[in-house]
Amino acid sequence: MNISDRLKQLKPSATLAVNAKALELKAQGKEIVSLAVGEPDFPTPEYVREACKKAIDDGFTRYAAVPGLPDLREAVAAYFNTFYNAYAAMENTMVTNGGKQALYNLFQALLNPGDEVLIPGPYWVSYPPMVQLAEGVPVVVPATADAAFKVTVEQLEAHRTEKTRVLLLNSPSNPTGAAYNKAQMDAIAGWAIEKGLFIISDEIYDQLVYAPAEHVSLCSWWTRYPEQVCVVNGLAKSFAMTGWRIGYVLAHADLIKAMTKIQGQSTSNVCTFAQKGAVAALSGGFAVVDEMRAAFRARRDLALKIVGSWPEVVCPVPEGAFYIFPDVHRHYTKAIPDSATLCTALLEEAGVALVPGAAFGDDNCIRISYAVDEATLTSALDKIAKVLFK
The missing domain is CATH 3.40.640.10 (Type I PLP-dependent aspartate aminotransferase-like (Major domain))
Incomplete structure (x- = not known):
């Protein structure tokens, strides 16, 4: 089978690939926390779901x-x-x-x-x-x-x-x-x-x-x-x-x-x-969005407080979205020389899924999504630190 040349130059989505690997490890019984996918952990608002259900019931x-x-x-x-x-x-x-x-x-x-x-x-x-x-x-x-x-x-x-x-x-x-x-x-x-x-x-x-x-x-x-x-x-x-x-x-x-x-x-x-x-x-109004924004901001501040205590790690304050993107390259070693190797180690040793910064064009960094509850976020960041600073 001949695959087109235009596809041969493309790589699969790194974020989806990491999530797939995390799901695979979960299926094997391993405890995995994913901070890899850009997806809010909140439910879709009820009034939105109800409108969709009504459309289905109405034969739309x-x-x-x-x-x-x-x-x-x-x-x-x-x-x-x-x-x-x-x-x-x-x-x-x-x-x-x-x-x-x-x-x-x-x-x-x-x-x-x-x-x-x-x-x-x-x-x-x-x-x-x-x-x-x-x-x-x-x-x-x-x-x-x-x-x-x-x-x-x-x-x-x-x-x-x-x-x-x-x-x-x-x-x-x-x-x-x-x-x-x-x-x-x-x-x-x-x-x-x-x-x-x-x-x-x-x-x-x-x-x-x-x-x-x-x-x-x-x-x-x-x-x-x-x-x-x-x-x-x-x-x-x-x-x-x-x-x-x-x-x-x-x-x-x-x-x-x-x-x-x-x-x-x-x-x-x-x-x-x-x-x-x-x-x-x-x-239907944006009150639910205001609530999510407030929660994300609290999580951002928590993540910054923890990551800000990590030595020789640079992490600019994000003004939006729900990610931090710390520069951790000063902690690379011969065994862990880049962001991809680091994220593999974090997944296998700490049970935390992240996306390597190389996927976003900066191999010095790792992307951490804080679209999870504060207890999960705190635990995951502690596990990351143990691998990063071992």
């Missing part, structure tokens, strides 16, 4: 329009308008199978072979492969822990070439939790617009930003430059709906039409009754 189980149910697209537009004054219409929105498909559709719609995409690093593991699947070239612009994992305009300009077409931003970031402030974001967006680049802003963690930091959306830039900016979001993180696969996009109507062509030939519509649940989520 047929094909639907590819870009999404009209009432959900209207709710998505209302979300962007309410939170970020986007002045969006339904025609500027589209519903996708998770934020991941939204990004995949965008790269397929925007890139020609050889086009370059600037990706600030550390980056979410799927960004470079999705660019490659669209025959584009991912160009990583690295930022270090000492720089709080944020890139500058000068760094971006140094990596720009005549082939650069797209800038991909993710704030708050997976894996670092770094969030750009308004001055930083405006400087980067202004530079990109001036250089004629298209900006994709992945804002999936926009509701999980911790005061005094505030989420800075590029919706305002989309309003002024709708042909050069789009915003990707979804319900997975904010409403604990990871398995529902509800993502959405704010973009120019012509780009929405192009993405609809792609989705129409790949997955067609998103699950119809899940969309009804999504309407309930976006229209």
Whole structure:
């Protein structure tokens, strides 16, 4: 059997691979704590689940329009308008199978072979492969822990070439939790617009930003430059709906039409009754999100207190999401020379599943998700320390 060349260059998702290994060890009877997957431990809100059940009972189980149910697209537009004054219409929105498909559709719609995409690093593991699947070239612009994992305009300009077409931003970031402030974001967006680049802003963690930091959306830039900016979001993180696969996009109507062509030939519509649940989520208020945010912040502070006591470990304070990304490379040894080897040792010796920083473009670090209860988090971090400092 001949597998296509485009697939031969791709690696499986590191986060899902680690989770699969953890599940395998659990099945063998080993006690494993997973801090590897970016998934809230809270249940999907009851009123969202009830709306989905009602849709099923009402027989709402047929094909639907590819870009999404009209009432959900209207709710998505209302979300962007309410939170970020986007002045969006339904025609500027589209519903996708998770934020991941939204990004995949965008790269397929925007890139020609050889086009370059600037990706600030550390980056979410799927960004470079999705660019490659669209025959584009991912160009990583690295930022270090000492720089709080944020890139500058000068760094971006140094990596720009005549082939650069797209800038991909993710704030708050997976894996670092770094969030750009308004001055930083405006400087980067202004530079990109001036250089004629298209900006994709992945804002999936926009509701999980911790005061005094505030989420800075590029919706305002989309309003002024709708042909050069789009915003990707979804319900997975904010409403604990990871398995529902509800993502959405704010973009120019012509780009929405192009993405609809792609989705129409790949997955067609998103699950119809899940969309009804999504309407309930976006229209049912955000009190449950406020509660989850408060819990995540407490867990973040606990994790930082513990990790902050570790000698020769650098860990910038994450302003959003639910990860910390400590730089632990000063504790590498001949036996444990990199993040992948360290995470293997942590899984086998401590029973704690983490994702190596190499998967996110920074081999000096490990990603720790604090989307677990405080007792579990404390215990897991103690186990990590015992292996790291043995």
